[in-house]
Amino acid sequence: MTALKTIVKLEYSRYRLKKVHELLAGLALMAVLLPAGLFFPLSGITPQSPFLTAAILLWIIAMGVSAIHMISFYGQRHKDWFLTFPAPRLTLLRAKAHSLLKLCLRIAGPVFTAAALLYGLSVLSGRYEPLPAFGFIYTLIAYSLLILTLLPLAIMSGLLVSVLMSIRSQVLLLLLAVPYSLLWLAPLTAAILLNDAATAAAFYGSEYLSPQYMLIYSVILLILDLSVYYVLLPVIAGKGFSMLPQPESKPAEGSPLHSGYKTPRGLARSACSTGSRSPLLSLYRLDASRLRSMERHRSVVVLKLALPVLMAVAAYFLTGDLEAFLTCLGIPFTLPVMFGFLWMLSRSSLEQKQLSWWLLFPQSRLRLLLSGVAAVWVTVMRILLVLACSMLAGIAATQVIGSPAPYHISLYISWLWYSLVVYTLALTLGLGVLQSIYYLMKSKALAPLLFVVIVAVLLILPQINKYLFPDQFTVAPYPSWSIPGLAALIGLPLAMCCTVAGAKYFHLALGTNKEQAAKKQA
């Protein structure tokens, strides 16, 4: 066996699952995708749309998984051992690419099957006419080829993140970060945009999405794959790995698993810089220090630089077309709020090592929980505010440069303000409700509810875009405050109750995670 093959096997071995678990995971994935596909319009327009949606989804997954793999590699404890393998760096990188491709193909299986099932269900429910047998097989083959050729490109684009992170010059970083962000923001934006029925119909109806074109795209993609594999990978191997051993990228830097090293510094800072002895404030600072340390991570810096620019530019071009403006408005706000929810959810497993320390603090559990929530809330709010401000700048720019707008500029600003308020509300409610998961860990009987709460909270966001931002205006194109007002009235007390209930059982986060860890190891 060659060294490459062995290292591929080694890299791939971390994704092992028992046959049963693998099957269950596949079924669970399909169980989530199918209803989602039926629920959202983006996959029910034409017979091809489920497959194209699957391709978009897989692009996001593949690029996300490989970028996260590359970023988290810097913080892995086995990093140094891997780096001392006596093999060229290119071999190490290729091993990563190959094993990630194997992983993504494994994910692609259930996703593609779900798309095929969705097609079947749509035909049965009469959404569209079934394709003739030959046409169906043709479509299947064309789209499998598309996905097969798309995945390597997505994975290598994900791995490319390490090159960005090795760039020292801020200007160069900014120049490269914008197109790079587009690489993964584009499919994400497409997915959110296509959630809108009219846009989706226009998009999926396009003749450029017929199977014939897919075959042509596959050939182009294949050529791209090969050239990227032979040209770009050596560059990534040279630049991306070379920065690794520098002390500034030592494990502690922002990697969630290792920021244990950072925490004491955060503590020291909060203890020294303020004379105040308020425990809640200290706890908050401690929790926030972990998120701050993440912000110093280069990949986050990249985003920080790129996103406001993108937002301002987008706002500039969208001002003038109110409907397009409203369709896009939710996108930048959804992502940070989603991040906040996911962070909150993964917090207890990411901070497993520190959690026992947290629980040993002589403070009430409610305080512990609230400080954690506050840290996430403030972080997400900062992002939302920055995004809103850069969009505001974009809108203002239209006035300065003077492009004609059919509505008064104040209308755009009031919608911007409206969405900021709505997403703040969603964030607050969601974070509060999520705290109830600790309460739900109390007994096995409540466990299914846990899943429901999580899914419900995560599904709030797409709904906001659908219901609070109308497609057409009947009376006046101004935002309506009644729905968010009602939501706040009912939701805020509920969120409070959830937090209080969760606080009582916060300690359960310790136990369940051990079980999960044991399961993962098994």
Added chain:
Amino acid sequence: MNINRTAQDAPAAPAAVECRDLRFVIKNRVILDGISFHIPQGSITGLLGPNGAGKSSLLRIISGLTPAGSGTVNINGRPAGIERLGEISMLPDRSSLPGWLTVQEWLGFAAGIYPDWDSGKAAELLLSLSVTPDSLISTMSRGEEARLQLLTCLSRQAALIILDEPFTGVDLISREVIASAVVGEMAGGCRTFLIATHDIREMELLFDRLILIGGGRIQGIDDVDQLRRSGYSVESRYREVFA
């Protein structure tokens, strides 16, 4: 046997490690400066110094993982770099083997990854270092994992072995087992050990040379026998330099 022959065939062998006027700067902070020394083949050299002295940076440069700012490093007479990784068996500081594997699986992978892997030696060391082959690496105790890491290093035939803090968090008995395994490997006389450690008491009888490094500079290079002749122990010498 094989190893013995190579040592005898090359009597005038180049130094295992040779550093000349090494300098390493990160973001205007001088990590290493004016580092020059050489390590003869077949010695056990202790790299000693307080925390933050630059020991780990130095070892990373020697192993080729980090390029030096200026100055030269030669491994067995040839410039250090990624291409030399095959000649160096390194135990990195505060690092773990892939935790999702069992010992047995890891050794299987290692046999494919390291061209100089010696399976017989690995089997022998499994016994002498008392590592259980079927335990999952992430569930092992720190001492046991440290022994497994050492096993990985020693099961290769690379002549230069670099251990960066092999004892952090390791219990007394494991430390003794590790120290005696190092000695057992040495006796052939053609392996060279470079060991950075804070556990001076455990290791001082092992070293025949010392490199004392502090504040990014060499504070002393000593022959341990010479030291003892003038009434110093490794520990008292360390105190004299750094206290």
Added chain:
Amino acid sequence: MDSSYELLPEQFLINPSLPIYEQFVQAIRERIVSGMIPPGVRLPSVRDLAASRGVNPTTAARTYQELERMGLIVTYRGQGTFVTREEGVIADARKAIIRQAVQQFKEIAASLGLTAEQMLQMNKEE
């Protein structure tokens, strides 16, 4: 038959501030002379000695070199290292130890302003 004799006492305290091979040589010589390691016994290899005591292999090798120079041990190629069977050599070593001890004794006496005989005399009177 060789494993039943310990080359060095189990609890042998090494003074890290003095050359270690000298301490080993002295201790082993005493054990050979006193008969604790009988003539003709095979000694552990350099590697085993070093590994069991956790010392540098050069130290162990030098210990053997020194003992061999004294004639107390003999190496047969391919068979190993053995304690000498020559009674004369062991007797010489015995004399050397005695001379050394007496010399030390005399030095202590001199430092107290006495002769060796006076010291012994005073010890009897008490």
